[in-house]
Amino acid sequence: MIIAKTPEEIELMRESALIVSKTLGIIAKEVKPGVTTLQLDKIAEDYIRSQGAVPGFLGLYDFPNTLCMSPNSQVVHGIPNNEPLKKGDIISIDCGAIKNGFYGDHAYTFAVGEIDANTDKLLQVTKESLYVGIRQYKIGNRVGDVGYAIQQYCESHGYGVVRELVGHGLGRKMHEDPEMPNYGKRGRGKKFIEGQVVAIEPMINMGTHRIKQHNDGWTITTLDNKPSAHFEHNVAIVNGKPELLSTFAYIYEALGIESDEENEFRQHQLVL
Template structure:
């Protein structure tokens, strides 16, 4: 059952989402060749707690860390390790925060130093997929309209759209109804109504859409070991239109300051 949110609840959720946004901004400052995902995890955990939130992923379904770091062919759910990031890597950082009993959850895929042009294009197109999905989140549409827009844009560029993992409703639980696939047909799925809040999160692969889960029970990788990208926003339907509760502003400011790749 979909739980539609009041304006007051949406404003509370915006607080949680903005802590995630600011934490991703800190990640943007810190990500460079030589830093380890474990170091990022520690920094993020402390920042979230210092800003009145709780790291939402820690212990969720027994997940062992505070953030998710998915490197190169890792699509999502990568567990932070002590392997230093290297020049040319990409790392998707997915962060969840619980504050005032409501969740925020969003993600950004970062370039580590200079990256290949084809990988840069993958990141740019995946971020565009997110924007195109958000545009469809209006009263009168269905979830399938959003899903179709994401799939069409990715596949028009020859990329694979992951089927096994999807976006989701968000609220007092991290994962609520409805599911928000990144593939689908127009006119299908739940009707979009006022007060809907969802996490839209395209997961787009440079090659095949097929994925494999590693033996750690968490990490999902591309079957052909080609890079994958993941961007995510929390979006509410307010006055019939999409209102993005999270923001990439802090990420972009940090990347611009260090002259890093901005997609």
């Protein structure tokens, strides 16, 4: 069952989402060759707790850390460790936080130093597909409309769209109805309703869409060991249209990137 949120609850969810956004902005400054994912994990946990929030992933389904850290061919759910990042790596960093009883949960794939042109294109297309999907998240549409849009966009560039892992509803639980696949057919699936909040998160592979799970019970990699990218936003339906609760603006501020990509999804100006 889809749980609609009141305007007041959506604002509480925005607060939780922005704690995650700010955490990723802090992490963005630290993603560089030589740093370990465990070091980044500690920075994230300390900041989230300093904001009166609790790490959303730590202990969830027995996950052992604050961040899911998934480099290169890892798709999602990578466990932080002591292996230093290297120049040319990419890494998906997925973060969650709970405040006022509501979750924020989103992700960004970072380049570690300079990366090759093919991998850079994968990151660009995957992030673009996130907004392609968000445009379809509105009253009058269904789950399949979002998935179809993402799938068509990514497959038109020759990429593989992961099937087994999906986005989800978000609220007092990390995973609520509905599931939000990154593939599908137009006009299929549950109808969207006013006040609904979801996490839309394309997970896109350079090669095959097929994946494999590792013995740690968490780490997922591409079957052909080619790179995978992952971007995620939290989005509410407000006045029938998609409204971003999360932002990449703190990441862009840290990295010196100018972007207006989020403007069309904000009914109120974001104050940094």
